[in-house]
Amino acid sequence: MDAESIRTLAVVGAIALGTIFPAISIGWIGSTALKAIGRNPEAASKVQTMAILAIAFAEAIAIYALVVSLIVKFVA
Amino acid sequence: MEEISLKAQELFHIGGFYITNAILLTLVACFVLIVFSVVIRSKVKIIPGKLQGAVEMGLESLLGLMESVLGSYEKSVKYLPLVATIFIFILTSNLLGIFPGVGSLTFYNGSEHVPLFRSPASDLNFTLAFAVISVIVTNIIGMAYVGVFKHLGKYINFKNPIAFFIGILEIISEIAKIISLTFRLFGNVFAGEVLLTIIFFLAPYFIPLPFLFLEIFVGLIQAFIFAMITLVSISLHTAEHEH
Numbered sequence: 545m546d547a548e549s550i551r552t553l554a555v556v557g558a559i560a561l562g563t564i565f566p567a568i569s570i571g572w573i574g575s576t577a578l579k580a581i582g583r584n585p586e587a588a589s590k591v592q593t594m595a596i597l598a599i600a601f602a603e604a605i606a607i608y609a610l611v612v613s614l615i616v617k618f619v620a
Numbered sequence: 621m622e623e624i625s626l627k628a629q630e631l632f633h634i635g636g637f638y639i640t641n642a643i644l645l646t647l648v649a650c651f652v653l654i655v656f657s658v659v660i661r662s663k664v665k666i667i668p669g670k671l672q673g674a675v676e677m678g679l680e681s682l683l684g685l686m687e688s689v690l691g692s693y694e695k696s697v698k699y700l701p702l703v704a705t706i707f708i709f710i711l712t713s714n715l716l717g718i719f720p721g722v723g724s725l726t727f728y729n730g731s732e733h734v735p736l737f738r739s740p741a742s743d744l745n746f747t748l749a750f751a752v753i754s755v756i757v758t759n760i761i762g763m764a765y766v767g768v769f770k771h772l773g774k775y776i777n778f779k780n781p782i783a784f785f786i787g788i789l790e791i792i793s794e795i796a797k798i799i800s801l802t803f804r805l806f807g808n809v810f811a812g813e814v815l816l817t818i819i820f821f822l823a824p825y826f827i828p829l830p831f832l833f834l835e836i837f838v839g840l841i842q843a844f845i846f847a848m849i850t851l852v853s854i855s856l857h858t859a860e861h862e863h
Contacts, residue, residue, distance in 0.1 A: 590688070593685070593848075596841070596844075596845075597845065597848055597849075597852075600804070600841065600842075600845040603804075603808075604800055604803070604804040604807075607803060607804055607807030607808060607811070608803055608807070610807050610811055611803055611806070611807045611810075614626065614810070614811075614814075615626070618624065618625070618626045619626055
């Protein structure tokens, strides 16, 4: 196993493992937001703002994994 | 296949300072925003026309959102410039980054052909500067609102050991906020650039359309998120304690 193939494996592994939990958490946030809106349609815009904020936070973790894999691929 | 580079490529240099293609597009975005605001300012009428009406509507909805987070109208008018600048500037630079010609017009900089323009937020320096400005200015706003010593007392607190550790955690949380703001915007925009480069290389006709829509959407959301995080952090730092 030479360095180049280990690097490729590292790049793919970083992004593959790093997006599992953010995906689960974004789905969870979305489903809870839908339940909240269904229960109380008047608060829809507040719930929507909060949900978009929370989804962006969760997605940032996946972006960290992406940045690590990009750094491994292009810099180190 | 075009080279995908993590760093923004240098075009020319003035003295010891290198002008990169991301800096060039940042200057173009500044120019566009300044010209737009000067034109709007010169044509302000009591009964607004369509463009002035659209700008007023946007500003009013942003003020309404800020008021719902901050709680008072005076605070939201006072802190509107920071939040609105962050939102409008990041939005303009993200939208200009997918403009036709960005990434495809090349320039020979003495050793290789590099793109003449590059999305500003795909350069780590741009996002890092915004994150540092956001965190430092929200702390200064907190100091101006509740007083210097009371604000610093959140971070350095010698009353009991638990409060001391919570203060240390607050300092670490501010630094983590800088890092997370930087990498959220950088990662989203740079990944979008890489995706568009690859898609345009593989299938240049019609197939890139959904990816371009995704990029417009992502650019809008990331600008909104950056401004919202700044806003929430202002509201946390200027929170009056209940008695």
